[in-house]
Amino acid sequence: MVDASRTPTRPLALVTGASSGIGSELARVAARDGYDLLLVARRRDRLEALADELSRDHGVDTRVATADLATPNGVEEVERALDGAPVEVLVNNAGFGGRGRFAVERPLADDLAMVQLNVASLVHLTGVVLPGMVERRSGGILNVASTAGYAPGPLQAVYYATKAFVKSFSEALTEECRGTGVRVTALCPGPVDTEFASVAGIEGTSLMRAPLIKVSAEKVAESGWRALRRGRAVVVPGIPLRLAMQSLRLTPRRVAARIAERSQAAPRS
Ligand SMILES: NC(=O)c1ccc[n+]([C@@H]2O[C@H](COP(=O)([O-])OP(=O)(O)OC[C@H]3O[C@@H](n4cnc5c(N)ncnc54)[C@H](OP(=O)(O)O)[C@@H]3O)[C@@H](O)[C@H]2O)c1
Numbered sequence: 001m002v003d004a005s006r007t008p009t010r011p012l013a014l015v016t017g018a019s020s021g022i023g024s025e026l027a028r029v030a031a032r033d034g035y036d037l038l039l040v041a042r043r044r045d046r047l048e049a050l051a052d053e054l055s056r057d058h059g060v061d062t063r064v065a066t067a068d069l070a071t072p073n074g075v076e077e078v079e080r081a082l083d084g085a086p087v088e089v090l091v092n093n094a095g096f097g098g099r100g101r102f103a104v105e106r107p108l109a110d111d112l113a114m115v116q117l118n119v120a121s122l123v124h125l126t127g128v129v130l131p132g133m134v135e136r137r138s139g140g141i142l143n144v145a146s147t148a149g150y151a152p153g154p155l156q157a158v159y160y161a162t163k164a165f166v167k168s169f170s171e172a173l174t175e176e177c178r179g180t181g182v183r184v185t186a187l188c189p190g191p192v193d194t195e196f197a198s199v200a201g202i203e204g205t206s207l208m209r210a211p212l213i214k215v216s217a218e219k220v221a222e223s224g225w226r227a228l229r230r231g232r233a234v235v236v237p238g239i240p241l242r243l244a245m246q247s248l249r250l251t252p253r254r255v256a257a258r259i260a261e262r263s264q265a266a267p268r269s
Helices: 021-032 044-058 074-082 108-136 157-176 196-200 217-230 239-248 253-263
Strands: 012-016 036-041 062-066 089-092 139-144 182-187
Touching: 012 021, 012 074, 012 108, 021 036, 021 044, 021 089, 021 139, 021 217, 036 044, 036 074, 044 062, 062 074, 074 108, 089 108, 108 139, 108 157, 108 182, 139 157, 139 217, 157 182, 182 217
Parallel strands: 012 036, 012 089, 036 062, 089 139, 139 182
Antiparallel strands: none
């Protein structure tokens, strides 16, 4: 539990999905910049190892909370851990994807859990912390979307749709929060080598093998954190990927959908 009565010498950042990949790197960047942390995910051992590292290397106060945010009660666990402590930065990063044709290959329960994690819990946590930020006229929310949010994604239909939601929701909040002292940024990475591809079942696909548009988790985190500090609504990390997203604007949606499908087709063995 974060001590709500503590005299806050450092602002608090809450990072979901901090046990791996982009979330771990975002927690490292926040600690380096002097934030105390509440790290959230399901794997406690990973969170505790990261908390020890951040406290040791940066002298910040780091707590962990285990919560399954793919269930409707997950956010309540996080609220219990917060115990009313004000959050200065919320990083909504936890998320997963899953490959397969929606009608015949995807277990419906898995896709509904994905919507709960990638969308509903993200909205829920935002709803828990944003009113306090607006009242204090200070704070920031970094929502990890994806370039998947720019086009329909056959073979990951639900995942791409969740990321389109996150991007749209974030951009709308950016406008609503203008003049309140609160910033909202959508971070839209392309392929990044983390545990994401194996969880989603897209390892070895041409999407995950595209060297030009690949960016490391460290660089993605730096890019997202910098964009939040600068108050940018959307950031796509890496120049080649930004150019690719620009050209997608001129591409008909049906063509974009076919490109997305081909890029996620099972690799030939
Ligand atoms: N890697 C990519 O190519 C890529 C590209 C674009 C966007 N993204 C987005 O980046 C974000 C981070 O992904 P990543 O690449 O860093 O993948 P990752 O290494 O698989 O990390 C995912 C994180 O989410 C947490 N998580 C998963 N299910 C959860 C649940 N039910 N409840 C709470 N936490 C949960 C995981 O922790 P536990 O398993 O310990 O719970 C882990 O910390 C995701 O939103 C993803 O959609 C990734």
